[in-house]
Amino acid sequence: MKPPFQAAVLAALVSLSSASMAIEYQAPEALVAPSAFKGVHGLAVDQQGRLLAGSVVGSSIYQVDIDSGEVSTLIGPDQGQADDIAIGPNGEMAWTGFQTGKLMMRDNDNAPIREVASGLPGINSLDFNDETGQLYASQVFLGDALWEIDPTGKQAPRLIAKDLGGFNGFEVGSDGWLYGPLWFKGEVVRINPADGTVETVATGFGTPAAANFDSQGNLYAIDTLKGLLKRIDLASGETTNIAQLSSSLDNLAIDSQDRIFVSNMADNSIQQVDPTTGKVRMITSGELAVPAGMALSEDGNALYIADIFAFRKVDTATGEVTDLRRAHGSDIEYPSSVGLSAQRLLLTSLATNTLQVINRNDHTTLQLLHGLQAPSGAVELDNGDIVVSEMASGKLLRLSGPKLDQQSVLTEGLQGPVQMIRGRDGNLYLTEMAGFLTRVDPASGKLERLVKDLQLPEGLSETADGKFVIAEGAAHRLLLVDPANGDKTVLASDLPIGLPPGPVLPPTGIPTGVAVAADGRIFFGSDIDNGLYRLTPK
Numbered sequence: 001m002k003p004p005f006q007a008a009v010l011a012a013l014v015s016l017s018s019a020s021m022a023i024e025y026q027a028p029e030a031l032v033a034p035s036a037f038k039g040v041h042g043l044a045v046d047q048q049g050r051l052l053a054g055s056v057v058g059s060s061i062y063q064v065d066i067d068s069g070e071v072s073t074l075i076g077p078d079q080g081q082a083d084d085i086a087i088g089p090n091g092e093m094a095w096t097g098f099q100t101g102k103l104m105m106r107d108n109d110n111a112p113i114r115e116v117a118s119g120l121p122g123i124n125s126l127d128f129n130d131e132t133g134q135l136y137a138s139q140v141f142l143g144d145a146l147w148e149i150d151p152t153g154k155q156a157p158r159l160i161a162k163d164l165g166g167f168n169g170f171e172v173g174s175d176g177w178l179y180g181p182l183w184f185k186g187e188v189v190r191i192n193p194a195d196g197t198v199e200t201v202a203t204g205f206g207t208p209a210a211a212n213f214d215s216q217g218n219l220y221a222i223d224t225l226k227g228l229l230k231r232i233d234l235a236s237g238e239t240t241n242i243a244q245l246s247s248s249l250d251n252l253a254i255d256s257q258d259r260i261f262v263s264n265m266a267d268n269s270i271q272q273v274d275p276t277t278g279k280v281r282m283i284t285s286g287e288l289a290v291p292a293g294m295a296l297s298e299d300g301n302a303l304y305i306a307d308i309f310a311f312r313k314v315d316t317a318t319g320e321v322t323d324l325r326r327a328h329g330s331d332i333e334y335p336s337s338v339g340l341s342a343q344r345l346l347l348t349s350l351a352t353n354t355l356q357v358i359n360r361n362d363h364t365t366l367q368l369l370h371g372l373q374a375p376s377g378a379v380e381l382d383n384g385d386i387v388v389s390e391m392a393s394g395k396l397l398r399l400s401g402p403k404l405d406q407q408s409v410l411t412e413g414l415q416g417p418v419q420m421i422r423g424r425d426g427n428l429y430l431t432e433m434a435g436f437l438t439r440v441d442p443a444s445g446k447l448e449r450l451v452k453d454l455q456l457p458e459g460l461s462e463t464a465d466g467k468f469v470i471a472e473g474a475a476h477r478l479l480l481v482d483p484a485n486g487d488k489t490v491l492a493s494d495l496p497i498g499l500p501p502g503p504v505l506p507p508t509g510i511p512t513g514v515a516v517a518a519d520g521r522i523f524f525g526s527d528i529d530n531g532l533y534r535l536t537p538k
Contacts, residue, residue: 024538025522025536026537026538028495028535029536031314031316031531031533032314032321033531035268035285035286035288036064036071037055037062037071037268037530039055039289040053040054040062040263040269040270041055041084041250042084042085042096042251042263043085043252044085044087044253045254045255046093047087047091048091051064053071054080054085055081057290060075060077060082064284066259066272079113081097081099081100083096083098084096084124084125086127088130088133089133092107092108093106094151096123098122099121102115102118102123103117103118103126105153115153116153117150121142122139122142124140125169125210127178134148135148135150135151136149138168138170140166140168141166144162144163144164144167145160146162146164146178146191160196165185166185167181167182168182168209169251170211176193177190178190179211179213181208181209182208183209186204186205186206186207188203188211189201201234202221202237203237204239205221205225205226206223206226208221209249209328210251211232213254214254214258215256219231222249222251222252224249227247227329228241229242229243229252242275246326247266247330248264248267248326250265251263258275261273265328266309266327267287269285286530288532289308290308290527291306291307291525291530291531292335293305293335293337293338294338294459294514294515295338295345296340296461296523300521302316303316303523304345305525306347308335309326309327310324311324311347316534331356332347334351334352335347336350336510337513339420341360341380347378348372350374350375353371354372355368355375355386356368356369372388373392373395376391376418377418377420377421381398386404387428389414390417391416391417393412394416394417395412396409396410396411411447413447414430414432414438415432418430418431418460419511419514423466425466427439427442429483431454431457431458431460431470433457435456435457436454437449437450450483450486452486455473456472456474456498457470458473458514459513462516463480468483469514470514473497477492477494496531497526497527498512512526512527513525520537523535
């Protein structure tokens with residue numbers, strides 16, 4: 001498949017072997033096709049019949065053509081960040097900025113966007129009472145509360161209830177109560193917005209994520225852990241499985257024709273489900289969600305990708321994608337980088353400040369450590385210790401012991417470490433946001449800045465002869481850098497990399513992953529269109 005961009009690949013001759021054999025690269029090709037979203041979350045169908053979808057990482061609200069699957073941006077960064085979307089009785093639209101803690105609203109497509117609430121981190125789901133115009137919103141993950149929001153923004157939010165257990169994608173019922181899931185309790189409940197009374201509607205869910213009514217008053221709910229769409233009998237609380245989908249479900253919406261639409265954050269997908277037959281139709285999807293850091297197997301056949309909403313392996317010959325973990329269908333925690341050793345896979349998450357150590361053979365979790373300061377990379381040393389780079393503190397931490405609970409500072413003073421690898425010489429090499437390629441001795445912690453004036457360097461991989469391929473996010477290109485003399489050669493430019501950070505991302509945006517095989521093939525992920533690309537020597 002040809003990439004959906006015009007890549008100007010320079011005809012530079014690059015020395016990639018000890019014999020200085022000149023290699024010229026073909027234009028980048030998409031090994032895994034791009035997709036429309038960067039994780040897709042809240043869904044809504046407005047009074048015009050438009051299917052709308054929100055993305056937190058993408059900081060956008062999209063319009064999706066139900067028939068063709070074509071996706072266009074309705075509201076882009078930075079105001080478009082939407083974990084959920086709700087349509088009011090007069091056609092107004094409101095949405096939640098999960099990381100910004102803001103609730104935004106506009107009265108119609110031509111009206112200005114206004115902020116009607118702020119200071120609510122983790123603001124998640126919302127809905128209008130179509131009879132009264134009252135607006136309600138919940139906090140989940142970064143908070144745990146339910147609020148009534150003044151649509152004019154003049155009055156402070158009114159607290160209805162707190163410590164509920166994660167009142168996620170909810171909807172106002174015909175009785176004025178709010179019906180939705182308690183994410184952390186495995187229940188669907190209803191809440192009286194007048195006094196916060198909570199009553200259980202149904203139990204037995206793995207992780208319920210959202211609930212919605214159709215025009216006949218039937219209540220449907222999704223189980224993100226089990227990948228199920230269910231119908232709930234309000235009288236008895238019994239549930240009926242309507243469709244078996246994949247895990248990582250996020251939200252659902254039901255239109256005036258009682259068509260059900262379900263979003264999946266790990267697949268960048270929206271599916272339509274017939275509630276009568278259970279038949280599923282894919283409207284739009286992607287094989288990757290938000291590709292970030294990556295690591296290549298020793299034989300060059302498998303590429304491990306930290307895909308934010310999943311952890312995946314890609315066959316470098318065919319592009320076949322295999323899921324190893326999916327968000328909310330496993331214990332994965334939004335991985336943004338991956339390190340590779342002989343026996344272990346090392347995932348770090350900028351979002352949850354975690355290091356997850358996975359057995360490479362059976363993919364079981366060996367360790368899951370929290371409390372790091374924006375860990376951006378991890379590598380394993382010869383003795384089994386793990387070094388973690390912290391973007392927030394500028395430190396390299398050395399973790400030792402059977403439980404990796406013995407922590408010491410290897411070096412500090414780094415200026416925004418992004419990606420870190422272990423070189424063929426045993427040293428640690430990393431990119432810094434300040435524009436450096438840096439080497440650190442893992443024994444002494446000695447720090448040397450080998451190359452400077454790089455333009456937001458991110459992904460990093462070593463070639464067979466000890467040079468480095470670096471993704472320059474700000475310049476949208478790949479460089480070959482010689483650490484011995486600092487020489488830089490542009491390999492490819494005008495690439496779909498370099499997503500601006502926006503309101504929820506670190507200064508690097510989504511760190512662009514890079515990997516180089518022994519035969520000279522270069523792989524990189526796109527933080528713009530979510531595809532995986534390959535550069536092949538001519």
